[in-house]
Amino acid sequence: MLSLHTNSATLSAQNSISRTNSRLSNSMTRLGTGYRVNSAMDDAAGLQIATRLRAQTSGMSMAMRNTQNSISMIQTADGALDETTAILVRMKDLATQAADGSATDPDRTAMQSEYDALTDELTNIVSNTSFGGTTLLSSKADSKFLVAINFQIGSAETEVMTQDLSAQLATMHTNLTATNSGHVFSADGTVGAGAGTAIATADSANDMITALNTGIESVSNVRSSLGAAANRLDHVYQNLSNMVNNTKNASGRIMDVDFADESATMMSSQMLLQAGTAMLKQSNSQSSLVLSLLQ
Incomplete structure (x- = not known):
């Protein structure tokens, strides 16, 4: 028409x-x-799914950083305990030497002087080793490992790894204190207190050998627990990395x-x-x- x-x-x-x-x-x-989806009008359902995936990915990425920071903290403590073990081994050598009948009193006095200096360094390491401004191994109230620690290892509320070294750390402090007579080891930072008598005589030196073995064992127990926790956190990191990659791929297929x-x-x-x-x-x-x- x-x-x-x-x-x-x-x-x-x-x-x-x-x-x-x-x-x-x-x-x-x-x-x-x-982006394929620039507004909800483009793909309402896809946007909802992609947003949830993106939030999960962001949370897991932060958890990955958490695990790396936690591993660094644990490695700091482990390094300090490695040096503590080296000091205790040297103290045991001195005790073994002082226990021998061929050593004279002046010899034992010199040995005791070195023993006391090593005790001071034990105090320094245990009481002052810190991470992010907070002590790790001391008996101070804010010490990290003096209480149970919760590591956030995922994007969900329930994804928490708890590590409790408080009992082992307390035992270690007790056993390190037992390696000294007179000259005090202190996990709260008191250095150079008293006059040492731990290896001043052959008999006391002989007694210290067992105490030092016990101290070395207690330090090793703490290190073993720290190593196990660090290994688990490393596996957590690898698993999170895998999940993040696949979740990003899924989100990309929707949004890109x-x-x-x-x-x-x-x-x-x-x-x-x-x-x-x-x-x-x-x-x-x-x-x-x-x-x-x-x-």
């Missing part, structure tokens, strides 16, 4: 151009941002644009827009046929 008021062909062409222009705009937005596919869509939309524009021009010329009927 020829009509001056209604041009069906023009309306159809305009609708087609509008739809094509909308698709072209979406394609250009996706190619510009790199396929550039090859979207580029083809954009080219198709551009060609359709050009064709639609040309047809709109042609459809507008139909109204001129009405005038030819009136001539």
Whole structure:
């Protein structure tokens, strides 16, 4: 039907151009941002899933940093206890030497002097080894390992690893104190108190050998627990890394644009827009046929 008021062909062409222009705009937005989903309108369900995955990934990434920091803290404590063991072994050597009948009293006095100096360093290491400004092995109230520690190893509330070394640490303090007579070992930082008599005589030196063996064993027990915790945290890190990678891949499949596919869509939309524009021009010329009927 020829009509001056209604041009069906023009309306159809305009609708087609509008739809094509909308698709072209979406394609250009996706190619510009790199995301397939730029608003909830693009994929409501996909956006909800991707947001949950992204939140989980972020939490697990933070947990990975937590495990690395925790391992560093444990390694700091382990390094201090390694040096503590070396000192105790030297103290045991001195006690064994002083227990021998060939040693003279002046010899034992010199040995006791070194023994006391080593005791002071034991106090220094145990009471002052710290991480982030907080002591790790001391008997001070804020010491890290004096109470149970909760390591956050995941993005969920229940993903917590608890490490309790308080009993082993208290035993270690007791056993280290037993290696000294007169000259006091102190896990709270008191250095150089008293005059040492631990290896001043052959009999006392002989008694110290067993006490030092016990002290070395108690330090080893703490180190063993620390090593086990560090190993577990390392496995936690590896597992989190695997989960983060796969979760990011899943989120990417929802959110990221396929550039090859979207580029083809954009080219198709551009060609359709050009064709639609040309047809709109042609459809507008139909109204001129009405005038030819009136001539």
